[in-house]
Amino acid sequence: MSEFATLHEIVKAAHRNLSPGAWDYLTGGADTETALLRNRMALDSLAFRPRVLNDVREIDLSTNVHGVNSRLPIILAPMGSLDALDPGGAMSVAKAAEDFGVVSYLSSVTRPGIEEIAAETTHDKVFQLYVRGDRDWIADIVNKAIDLGYIHFCLTVDVALYSRRERDLIKRYKPSGRARNNEGWEFQAGLNWDLVKWFKDTWDIPLIVKGIATAQDAALCVEHGVEVVYVSNHGGRQLDHGRGTIDMLPEIAKEVDGRAEIVVDGGFCRGADIVKAMARGADAVAIGKIQGLGLGADGQAGVHRVLELLEIEMNTVMGLLGLDRLDKLSEDFLEPAQPVVAPGVLSAFPFLNLPSQEY
Numbered sequence: 001m002s003e004f005a006t007l008h009e010i011v012k013a014a015h016r017n018l019s020p021g022a023w024d025y026l027t028g029g030a031d032t033e034t035a036l037l038r039n040r041m042a043l044d045s046l047a048f049r050p051r052v053l054n055d056v057r058e059i060d061l062s063t064n065v066h067g068v069n070s071r072l073p074i075i076l077a078p079m080g081s082l083d084a085l086d087p088g089g090a091m092s093v094a095k096a097a098e099d100f101g102v103v104s105y106l107s108s109v110t111r112p113g114i115e116e117i118a119a120e121t122t123h124d125k126v127f128q129l130y131v132r133g134d135r136d137w138i139a140d141i142v143n144k145a146i147d148l149g150y151i152h153f154c155l156t157v158d159v160a161l162y163s164r165r166e167r168d169l170i171k172r173y174k175p176s177g178r179a180r181n182n183e184g185w186e187f188q189a190g191l192n193w194d195l196v197k198w199f200k201d202t203w204d205i206p207l208i209v210k211g212i213a214t215a216q217d218a219a220l221c222v223e224h225g226v227e228v229v230y231v232s233n234h235g236g237r238q239l240d241h242g243r244g245t246i247d248m249l250p251e252i253a254k255e256v257d258g259r260a261e262i263v264v265d266g267g268f269c270r271g272a273d274i275v276k277a278m279a280r281g282a283d284a285v286a287i288g289k290i291q292g293l294g295l296g297a298d299g300q301a302g303v304h305r306v307l308e309l310l311e312i313e314m315n316t317v318m319g320l321l322g323l324d325r326l327d328k329l330s331e332d333f334l335e336p337a338q339p340v341v342a343p344g345v346l347s348a349f350p351f352l353n354l355p356s357q358e359y
């Protein structure tokens with residue numbers, strides 16, 4: 001098992017291990033990276049309001065995610081091209097999730113694929129699809145996911161067009177998943193609510209719509225019977241200049257009002273960040289970059305250690321907020337505040353001192 005004592009050490013190890021291209025692919029965003037930075041800015045603009053003198057000897061961080069028990073309210077977000085970060089790629093991530101006890105998502109543009117992951121892991125997992133074909137093409141994949149035992153199906157809808165990731169463009173870096181799956185973008189661009197209706201009319205497997213950023217689209221999800229509203233700006237990797245995702249939560253949680261499960265991601269990489277999302281109405285938080293950094297640092301063991309460290313951090317935050325259970329969190333524990341650091345891709349890790357990279 002990994003010896004890392006802090007998430008800082010994991011980030012440093014990943015920086016050491018990854019090629020400059022893979023590092024920037026993992027940590028970068030779209031265009032000016034304003035959306036990516038806003039994810040952090042929004043999180044850092046919330047202060048805690050702790051309560052004291054509550055018995056917190058036994059803190060329970062477990063919860064129900066997608067209908068199954070989860071050790072933490074954390075999901076491993078779908079990530080393409082994981083094989084660029086670790087030779088085990090998606091298998092290392094899935095095995096870490098299985099071993100630790102959380103749900104993992106498998107992206108359709110990573111390796112190994114849907115069959116191999118199903119054959120070698122037994123935990124609860126979700127398949128996430130980028131649509132690159134017509135309804136028959138989609139139906140084949142949904143039926144396969146159901147046959148293979150994936151518990152939910154996820155459609156990512158914030159990638160109608162592939163964004164301009166300038167770090168990658170400047171380096172002429174092409175992620176492996178993108179190089180392998182670069183046909184059929186018109187199907188992704190043509191996605192609409194009719195397809196969601198067709199999905200719901202055709203299959204019983206619960207549907208997750210990933211990339212919801214407004215109460216209006218959350219309302220349409222609920223109207224269409226979508227089981228999971230996944231609030232996301234793709235980690236700031238798609239539309240630039242949007243809002244930080246934790247700022248989207250209040251209007252979406254109000255609109256959804258318990259009629260669907262709410263997952264959020266975008267910039268969450270410390271235990272305190274996850275606790276803030278839960279206080280704002282999320283049912284679970286997905287992690288992307290910090291998952292990838294764990295993978296880059298030490299493969300399966302690195303992802304496992306990220307989860308352990310997030311658990312330790314969350315446990316500390318909850319205890320110091322005077323809370324022993326996640327369902328006691330509410331907006332009462334949060335207040336708007338001035339951030340104390342300028343937002344940065346890694347501003348949640350102030351002690352890194354990484355050597356800077358040339359462009």
Ligand SMILES: Cc1cc2nc3c(=O)[nH]c(=O)nc-3n(C[C@H](O)[C@H](O)[C@H](O)COP(=O)(O)O)c2cc1C
Pocket residue numbers: 025026027039077078079080081107108109128156210232233234235236237265266267268286287288289290292
């Ligand atoms: C390297 C990388 C690859 C990603 N690939 C996918 C993907 O294949 N499908 C998808 O729906 N989202 C993908 N995402 C977005 C993540 O699922 C998630 O929304 C985002 O990473 C959350 O923000 P965070 O990285 O700040 O935690 C990717 C993100 C990263 C960092």
